[in-house]
Amino acid sequence: MSRADDEGYRPLLFSIAYGMTGSVGDAEDIVQDAYLRLTRARQAGTTVAEPKAYLTTAVTRLGIDHLRSARVRRETYVGDWLPEPVVVPGLGAGLTSGPAAGPAEHAELSDSLSMAFLVLLEALSPVERAVFMLREVFGYGYPDVARVTGKTEANCRQIFARARRRIAEGAREPGGPLAPARRAEGAELAQRFFEAASGGDLDALLDMLAPDVVLHGDGGGKVPALSWPATDRLRVARLLLGGLRRFRALGVTLSLAWVNGRPGAVLHDAEGRVASVVELSIADGYVQAIHSVANPDKLHHLGPVSDVGLRNR
Template identity: 75%
Template sequence: MSEAGYRPLLFSIAYGMTGSVGDAEDIVQDAFLGLTRAHQAGTTIAAPKAYLTTAVTRLGINHLTSARVRRETYVGDWLPEPVVVTADRPGPAEHAELADSLSMAFLVLLEALSPVERAVFVLREAFGYGYPDVARITGKTEVNCRQIFARARQRIAAGGKKAGRAPARDRRAESDELGRRFFEAASGGDMDALLGMLAPDVVFHGDGGGKARAIGKPQTDPRRVGQLLVGGLRRARRLGVSLQPAWVNGRPGAVLNDAEGRVVSVVELDIVDGAVRTIRSVANPDKLGHLGPVSDVARLPEK
């Protein structure tokens, strides 16, 4: 495989580390620049994949050291930047399939981990690296990596949450159909149909980052969630906003665009046992720029 062929894997590792499409792409680019400089210096890189994977992981750890400070002062719910695939917006298609294993739920859980714990957990849990490889990549001993992984798993389990997995390939059509009916009911104001698709323990998260309109705190009452969806989409239609089905982090979702085709927000659905268990809406304009021009429709006025 050519060195460029490693980009999908490298992006997914960096995205798992950062939760940011833009930061992940920058990290991958920096890793390739380091490889280019090594070549130019006459250094022989016997295993480019190992070199690049190590560089991306360690750059990700360095990035998280500074990013954690920013997230501790984040306004409202923090959600990762969405990886989106639609019929006419492939987005970062070269790495979309590998990123399927990195759901928003999984990435949010990873926020509880230290940078090194996150690196070990992502490499081991999301990408199935053996402990010898994890140790080599992170610069830790194999015994230490086993301890770090066990500690990370305990910390995530202590949160009392489970990160849903992407639907299996043979169940994608079923999930896609439920997502289609869900957004159709929400857009059409069919509350009964909508409530019939919401799990009793549904949770609705919104990320506006203090820069766009979003729900102030997670909502858990199914009827309240239904009202928020129906009312929000009704107001959006009056402003010329349309909804386009999409796959978001390997799950059914949608992209909302204004009348000029600019991105307003992205919604992801976690579907469990035939019902919508979690809804995540990202409206923070800083997290949508990788998808194209961003709309001002949902943007809050600057103070």
């Protein structure tokens, strides 16, 4: 197999690394490190019969090491932690598109890696996260999960069962893959949702929000954001309308997009710089949860980042 063929595994490897870390930049570094290790192994005379297995194992174990070293930073994070968004511009024909989202492999990210799902994974240990994700998201059999993680097959079964219970206990928002019909429904509802929010239509917005809707905001302590998730449909609607009204006064515009496989939007300032990314969790015809990422450190992979958040204090 040629090195060009090896590159064909990059979308899968990125998805695994991103699912482990919740960070686009860290995922790219981990994938690059895995390819470098493969190159060095071959240069040392090692015969790698299954490059895909080699690379998957390297990425997963590097992800485990990364999570162990990052745990203290996560525990001291200011405010509500959300993953770095992966953006694919446009929700469908006739809808406004924004700028490109970065490397092409991001567009092939598994629909299972929604923000809500990645937040749930934060409750797991690094090894639990690896086992659960390989088995649940990517459909690996237990023998392969055992090989990748370095655990026994029986141990992997126990780890997966324990992780699944913990995820089920914390699950509230929809996080699974979207079927084509649900994607079309979600895109249409998202368009109406953002039109109502941008137009200041409180009644229309309330009609689209689930009674127990939750609003999450990640500013990382660097730009204004919610200190903890907001609940109550009326409060969430008013927060959205107030925030967008202030942004519009600063020249911010909104482009519809797929965010982590979910309907959403990217907000840009008057110079076209990224100000924020919003993802919607939609089920049963209502918006169940809203995830807004405004921390500038989590937006650099999308292009130049705006300072409008600082002006919006």
